[in-house]
Amino acid sequence: MNRSLAIIAALAALIVIAVLPLWMPPFYTRVVQLFFFSAALATAWNILGGYTGYWSFGHTVFIGIGAFASAHLVTHLGPFGSGPWSMVVPVLLSGLICGLFAAILAYPILRLRGIYFAIAMLGVGQVVGELVTNISWFQGGVGVFLAAPVPQGMPPEQFFYYLFAGLLILCLAVSFWVRHSRFGYALLAIREDEDTAMMLGVATERYKIAAFVMSAVLVGLLGAVYGYTVGYFTTSSVFRLDFSLNMIVFCLIGGIGTLFGPVIGTAVMLLLTQVLLSGFLDIHLLITGVIVVAIILIMPGGILGALRPKRRASASKAEPAAKVQS
Amino acid sequence: MSKTILSGRAVTKKFRGLTAIEDVEFDIPEGAIYGLIGPNGAGKSTLFNLITGYYALTSGEIRFFDRDLASLPTYRRNQAGIARAFQISKPFPALTVRENVRVGAMFGKPERTNFDIVTDEALSIAGITELADRTAEGLTVGALRKLEIARAVATRPKLLLADEPCAGLNPTETEEMVQCLRNVRERGTTVWLVEHDMRAVTSICDRIIVIDAGRKIAEGTPREVVNNPKVIAAYLGTPVEDGN
Numbered sequence A: 001m002n003r004s005l006a007i008i009a010a011l012a013a014l015i016v017i018a019v020l021p022l023w024m025p026p027f028y029t030r031v032v033q034l035f036f037f038s039a040a041l042a043t044a045w046n047i048l049g050g051y052t053g054y055w056s057f058g059h060t061v062f063i064g065i066g067a068f069a070s071a072h073l074v075t076h077l078g079p080f081g082s083g084p085w086s087m088v089v090p091v092l093l094s095g096l097i098c099g100l101f102a103a104i105l106a107y108p109i110l111r112l113r114g115i116y117f118a119i120a121m122l123g124v125g126q127v128v129g130e131l132v133t134n135i136s137w138f139q140g141g142v143g144v145f146l147a148a149p150v151p152q153g154m155p156p157e158q159f160f161y162y163l164f165a166g167l168l169i170l171c172l173a174v175s176f177w178v179r180h181s182r183f184g185y186a187l188l189a190i191r192e193d194e195d196t197a198m199m200l201g202v203a204t205e206r207y208k209i210a211a212f213v214m215s216a217v218l219v220g221l222l223g224a225v226y227g228y229t230v231g232y233f234t235t236s237s238v239f240r241l242d243f244s245l246n247m248i249v250f251c252l253i254g255g256i257g258t259l260f261g262p263v264i265g266t267a268v269m270l271l272l273t274q275v276l277l278s279g280f281l282d283i284h285l286l287i288t289g290v291i292v293v294a295i296i297l298i299m300p301g302g303i304l305g306a307l308r309p310k311r312r313a314s315a316s317k318a319e320p321a322a323k324v325q326s
Numbered sequence B: 001m002s003k004t005i006l007s008g009r010a011v012t013k014k015f016r017g018l019t020a021i022e023d024v025e026f027d028i029p030e031g032a033i034y035g036l037i038g039p040n041g042a043g044k045s046t047l048f049n050l051i052t053g054y055y056a057l058t059s060g061e062i063r064f065f066d067r068d069l070a071s072l073p074t075y076r077r078n079q080a081g082i083a084r085a086f087q088i089s090k091p092f093p094a095l096t097v098r099e100n101v102r103v104g105a106m107f108g109k110p111e112r113t114n115f116d117i118v119t120d121e122a123l124s125i126a127g128i129t130e131l132a133d134r135t136a137e138g139l140t141v142g143a144l145r146k147l148e149i150a151r152a153v154a155t156r157p158k159l160l161l162a163d164e165p166c167a168g169l170n171p172t173e174t175e176e177m178v179q180c181l182r183n184v185r186e187r188g189t190t191v192w193l194v195e196h197d198m199r200a201v202t203s204i205c206d207r208i209i210v211i212d213a214g215r216k217i218a219e220g221t222p223r224e225v226v227n228n229p230k231v232i233a234a235y236l237g238t239p240v241e242d243g244n
Helices: A002-023 A026-051 A060-077 A084-109 A114-134 A156-180 A182-192 A194-199 A204-230 A241-254 A261-276 A284-298 A302-307 B044-052 B074-080 B097-107 B115-126 B141-154 B171-186 B198-204 B222-226 B229-236
Strands: B004-015 B018-029 B033-037 B059-064 B082-085 B159-163 B190-194 B207-212 B215-220
Touching: A002 A026, A002 A156, A026 A156, A026 A182, A026 A204, A026 A241, A026 A261, A060 A084, A060 A114, A060 A204, A060 A241, A084 A114, A084 A204, A114 A241, A156 A182, A156 A204, A182 A194, A182 A204, A182 B097, A194 A204, A194 B074, A241 A261, A241 A284, A241 A302, A261 A284, A261 A302, A284 A302, B004 B044, B004 B190, B018 B044, B018 B190, B018 B207, B033 B044, B033 B171, B033 B198, B044 B074, B044 B082, B044 B159, B044 B190, B074 B082, B074 B097, B082 B141, B097 B115, B097 B141, B115 B141, B115 B171, B141 B159, B141 B171, B171 B190, B171 B198, B198 B222, B207 B222, B207 B229, B215 B222, B215 B229, B222 B229
Parallel strands: B018 B215, B033 B190, B033 B207, B082 B159, B159 B190
Antiparallel strands: B004 B018, B004 B059, B207 B215
16 A cells, blocks of 8 residues: 555656656756756765765765766767767766775775764865866866767756756665665664674675765766766866765755655755745855754754654653662 | 583783783583673673674684684674673664664574564564564663663574673563573573673573683582682672672
């Protein structure tokens, strides 16, 4: 019953997503496209940050690497076919490169826990950005071109709308699988108490790396496609601290560690910043900040956490004082 | 006597200059309930930490079914069949009791089975089936201890190391915990427990090992140990019936 309901809802959502851009004005198509992109990023971040408890403050590094990898692949080795299909190889390879980078990075950096991991990732984002700018081969300073092979007769915003919709569905599918698999239980156990998880037989090292790589690959794919949407970019347009922060904020607002929390958080925040506050450009950041603080104070578990009926804890019963037997 | 499940030879652990465990020997027969007692700081928890691999041995050898444990990392020792229930409960706080136990069921052994059945069984052995859907945070001390046992049992261990399972429990809860440990043994799991509650220890243990200042000072049946002058001097203070 519940299951068939979920399937019907998913099908309805798919149909709505498919027909929406056919009558929506281009501005809104672009807003929804941005929503898909941001929600997919947050969902990918959530696999590492939400399920595993490793908060990365530098996930933009994978957007940057994904975008630059695609541009260089196309420039030096391309084209990979013609028309929209020519994106497939560079985008997939870029995801792969991000995965490899994450796997190598994971070895030293996942030994750090909590705030130290967060700060280290912040550093990684900065350092890689600097390298891409200053090593002239990467051309991060002058910028690189990545022409989008938009199909003839299709507005570009529609094309990318569908691409990002597909990627969001992919991210959600991966996140759903993770949450309900044995792998996901390992990640939750690591988040809750890594030492105890190890003591219960969880090969923590391996699972952490897997979650990190998985998250990096998804963000890398998104970064590559993002590169195509902008067409020309420098280091500062893809290695962006606000990308990293948005992933975290959107997850916090919607409900960190839940399947749909990142999507809901993104929807709420984009609705506020892009639509409702678009008339108050000079003060919209101020209002956004106040709203973020308010939501986090009122709903520490995010929107989904506040909606969920509280699972009864047994704290109400006073604990019997520890007695020494005599 | 049956087969030896766990044996230690000249087990020694030094932290810099401090010798925490020195030349301790033990042979735990399969199917037994063994006790480990000694004053605070005697090295009981350190010994358990050496067995689970949380600390590395300075010298000596620990064998589990004739297999040297030295090269096995912690999670592999668990998979080999050594589980531990902590003195200070370490639940996964945001997960439900059932999810907590399920982690043990899923990762305690490399092979896949029906995790639901293993989980339910472990919950019932520990007597916390009715708490299954509560989150672990906010459980009482007694319930948390049982959760520790359930989670350890779910890993389907051959040996359960229980670190002060009765500490801080009231007499009723202690009674329940003793019964719970008996249930664990019924299933064929060997139990080795550290415990200060002498009434609990003497009522369920087949044999007791006593350590003091890192050295083994006695081993025997509860009656022998309780009447051993060395044990009385080092630990009990006055004969019998008194915990502390």
